[in-house]
Amino acid sequence: MSASTASPAATTPARAPKVETPWRRFVSEFCESKLALAGLIVFAIIVFIAIFAPWLSPQNPYDLAQLDIMDGRLEPGARDGADTMTYWLGTDDQGRDMLSGIMYGLRISLLVGAGSAIIACAVGASLGLLAAYAGGRTDTVIMRLVDLQLSFPTILAALMILAFLGKGIFNVVIALVIVEWAYYARTVRGTALVERRREYIEAAQCLALPTRRVIFRHLLPNCLPPLIVVATMQIARAIALEATLSFLGLGVPITEPSLGLLISNGYEYMLSGKYWISFYPGIALLITIVSINLVGDQMRDVLNPRLKK
Amino acid sequence: MSTTSTVRSAASVAAGEAAAPIIELRNVSKRFSKKLDFAGKIAQKLGAPVKDETVHAVDGVDLVVRKGEVVGLVGESGCGKSTLGRMVAGIMPASGGEIFWHGRPLNSLSGAEARHAKLQTQMIFQDPYASLNPRMRVADIVGEAPLVHGLTRRAEWDAYVDNQMRRAGLDPAFKRRYPHQFSGGQRQRIGIARALAVQPEFIVCDEAVAALDVSIQAQILNLFMELRQELNLTYLFISHDLGVVEHLSDRVVIMYLGRVVEEAPAEEIFARANHPYTQALLAEVPRIEARKKSFAGIKGEIPSPLAPPPGCHFHPRCPHAFDRCRVERPALKEIAPGHKSACHLNDKVA
Ligand SMILES: Nc1ncnc2c1ncn2[C@@H]1O[C@H](COP(=O)(O)OP(=O)(O)OP(=O)(O)O)[C@@H](O)[C@H]1O
Ligand code: SF4
Ligand SMILES: [Mg+2]
Numbered sequence: 039m040s041a042s043t044a045s046p047a048a049t050t051p052a053r054a055p056k057v058e059t060p061w062r063r064f065v066s067e068f069c070e071s072k073l074a075l076a077g078l079i080v081f082a083i084i085v086f087i088a089i090f091a092p093w094l095s096p097q098n099p100y101d102l103a104q105l106d107i108m109d110g111r112l113e114p115g116a117r118d119g120a121d122t123m124t125y126w127l128g129t130d131d132q133g134r135d136m137l138s139g140i141m142y143g144l145r146i147s148l149l150v151g152a153g154s155a156i157i158a159c160a161v162g163a164s165l166g167l168l169a170a171y172a173g174g175r176t177d178t179v180i181m182r183l184v185d186l187q188l189s190f191p192t193i194l195a196a197l198m199i200l201a202f203l204g205k206g207i208f209n210v211v212i213a214l215v216i217v218e219w220a221y222y223a224r225t226v227r228g229t230a231l232v233e234r235r236r237e238y239i240e241a242a243q244c245l246a247l248p249t250r251r252v253i254f255r256h257l258l259p260n261c262l263p264p265l266i267v268v269a270t271m272q273i274a275r276a277i278a279l280e281a282t283l284s285f286l287g288l289g290v291p292i293t294e295p296s297l298g299l300l301i302s303n304g305y306e307y308m309l310s311g312k313y314w315i316s317f318y319p320g321i322a323l324l325i326t327i328v329s330i331n332l333v334g335d336q337m338r339d340v341l342n343p344r345l346k347k
Numbered sequence: 348m349s350t351t352s353t354v355r356s357a358a359s360v361a362a363g364e365a366a367a368p369i370i371e372l373r374n375v376s377k378r379f380s381k382k383l384d385f386a387g388k389i390a391q392k393l394g395a396p397v398k399d400e401t402v403h404a405v406d407g408v409d410l411v412v413r414k415g416e417v418v419g420l421v422g423e424s425g426c427g428k429s430t431l432g433r434m435v436a437g438i439m440p441a442s443g444g445e446i447f448w449h450g451r452p453l454n455s456l457s458g459a460e461a462r463h464a465k466l467q468t469q470m471i472f473q474d475p476y477a478s479l480n481p482r483m484r485v486a487d488i489v490g491e492a493p494l495v496h497g498l499t500r501r502a503e504w505d506a507y508v509d510n511q512m513r514r515a516g517l518d519p520a521f522k523r524r525y526p527h528q529f530s531g532g533q534r535q536r537i538g539i540a541r542a543l544a545v546q547p548e549f550i551v552c553d554e555a556v557a558a559l560d561v562s563i564q565a566q567i568l569n570l571f572m573e574l575r576q577e578l579n580l581t582y583l584f585i586s587h588d589l590g591v592v593e594h595l596s597d598r599v600v601i602m603y604l605g606r607v608v609e610e611a612p613a614e615e616i617f618a619r620a621n622h623p624y625t626q627a628l629l630a631e632v633p634r635i636e637a638r639k640k641s642f643a644g645i646k647g648e649i650p651s652p653l654a655p656p657p658g659c660h661f662h663p664r665c666p667h668a669f670d671r672c673r674v675e676r677p678a679l680k681e682i683a684p685g686h687k688s689a690c691h692l693n694d695k696v697a
């Protein structure tokens with residue numbers, strides 16, 4: 039860049055022809071950590087399994103016609119009564135193949151986790167941007183709401199909301215959105231307060247661009263890095279929270295078990311040696327959350343401007 | 348548009364005086380107040396000497412900019428130049444006084460007219476790094492507003508953007524790049540292309556070259572002057588350096604701590620500066636013809652704008668200060684045709 043400063047009017051940036059986009063830079067810096075890359079790959083596999091569970095799983099665990107109560111609590115590697123398939127991870131007390139159950143459970147857990155995180159992100163980020171951009175009373179009202187929300191213990195708030203709304207996947211998503219949006223709002227507001235003071239926002243105002251455009255096209259893209267980091271971490275948190283709620287019996291319905299409910303189902307057999315009913319769903323949950331957190335940690339390092347050399 | 352001469356000469360300055368004002372400020376002020384936070388309020392209740400802080404960034408300024416003119420606005424750092432520029436450009440509302448755009452109060456304009464007025468006045472910013480959105484490509488930075496405001500259509504957009512870039516001395520081949528891939532001078536050209544793309548008549552240049560290398564400064568200043576000829580532009584040229592303004596301006600306005608202290612045609616300021624502050628500023632400008640230096644530079648610090656001195660703001664640093672200066676604010680009075688100054692010394696002489 040410095041080479042070109044002295045060149046006259048029609049100037050030439052001194053860069054290689056390949057355009058370095060912020061996205062490319064991000065990808066190459068992300069890949070510097072092999073651990074994070076491994077986390078990303080594992081997470082991609084988990085997502086793949088969750089999406090294609092109906093085609094990959096040996097059994098449809100929700101189809102009661104396929105279940106045989108006689109096969110209940112078989113240990114890993116056992117064959118089923120009709121000798122047509124192997125229960126690689128054993129069965130639960132309903133005679134449900136654990137491997138299939140986990141695949142379907144992942145589906146529910148990821149759907150609830152990602153779904154609630156995306157909705158909470160959209161709601162929280164919009165309110166945070168509005169608070170920072172409008173300032174004054176709007177800012178005060180939104181931020182007091184955030185404070186109120188964050189002062190409740192998350193699990194308690196979620197339990198109260200679910201006790202009020204009742205069980206069900208949709209209600210769990212609503213409860214998670216209500217307890218999580220404040221994190222996004224607070225993060226975005228912090229960044230947006232700094233960014234909105236920068237001259238490019240004044241320039242956009244000077245160009246008489248509509249306020250909505252200034253907020254979403256100019257301000258938001260510059261607030262994205264911390265938002266992405268928080269969103270990644272919050273997906274993991276939401277999955278864990280959903281598992282906790284289901285474990286406590288307030289989450290998803292018993293007919294469509296998520297990982298948390300699978301763990302809860304096997305919990306009573308833990309001490310009688312039939313560990314696999316809880317253990318394998320637990321491992322699946324652990325791997326999912328750890329892989330997301332590995333990705334999130336690296337994203338935070340790459341996207342945090344203060345850590346940039 | 349074509350009636351005003353774009354050739355810079357004494358004659359054109361005289362003609363400029365007759366031209367209609369584009370923008371007129373009457374007694375315009377801007378206050379920034381920092382309200383006490385909760386802890387501060389408690390501390391105040393307990394008797395701590397804390398108060399809401401108010402900065403009078405701009406304090407009762409009158410200013411007229413006429414079609415085709417280049418007005419230089421000069422003052423030390425923190426005297427409110429940028430704040431004044433922002434109010435003129437419509438980025439910031441005034442907290443007192445009135446701003447007229449083509450003779451009509453700016454805040455009385457309806458939606459479409461207000462937008463038009465805003466577009467007609469563009470600003471070039473001080474910091475070529477912060478003033479470009481780092482996440483947008485040059486083509487979008489330059490071409491977004493014209494598209495939004497219907498100055499060009501999708502089909503002609505590419506050619507339109509190319510034209511704006513070429514006019515600002517940029518190679519359109521680089522329009523897919525991001526701001527971080529350019530040097531400071533090139534970035535400032537992008538900012539200029541962005542402003543020109545909405546076809547303004549009036550440009551506020553807020554220390555547009557202060558952040559650049561000296562060799563680049565001259566290039567950008569030349570570009571401003573070429574564009575003025577080509578597009579018949581009017582400029583409010585803000586700078587902390589009288590030397591930069593001297594060669595460009597028809598008229599110079601000197602500010603000190605939020606107030607205008609002197610205003611005169613450029614030649615007049617450099618030949619017959621009246622206000623002691625202006626004289627001190629001039630003494631700081633390195634010049635080829637050695638001036639008779641009555642005093643070296645400006646003594647003392649700029650007072651805090653939070654607690655400006657009473658009377659004439661300049662009195663703690665003024666070598667000619669006398670009793671009246673400490674209590675009474677000097678009014679901006681005409682001391683010669685087109686030459687105004689705010690100093691009590693002028694009354695003494697008379
Ligand atoms: N948004 C703001 N909030 C509070 N105070 C402000 C704000 N903008 C400016 N000020 C204050 O107003 C005064 C004038 O600021 P301004 O930026 O207009 O000065 P300036 O002459 O442009 O200075 P510089 O040469 O450093 O750019 C300063 O004391 C500054 O601290
Ligand atoms: S009014 Fe007094 S203090 Fe102010 S500039 Fe004039 S002589 Fe100096
Ligand atoms: Mg400034």
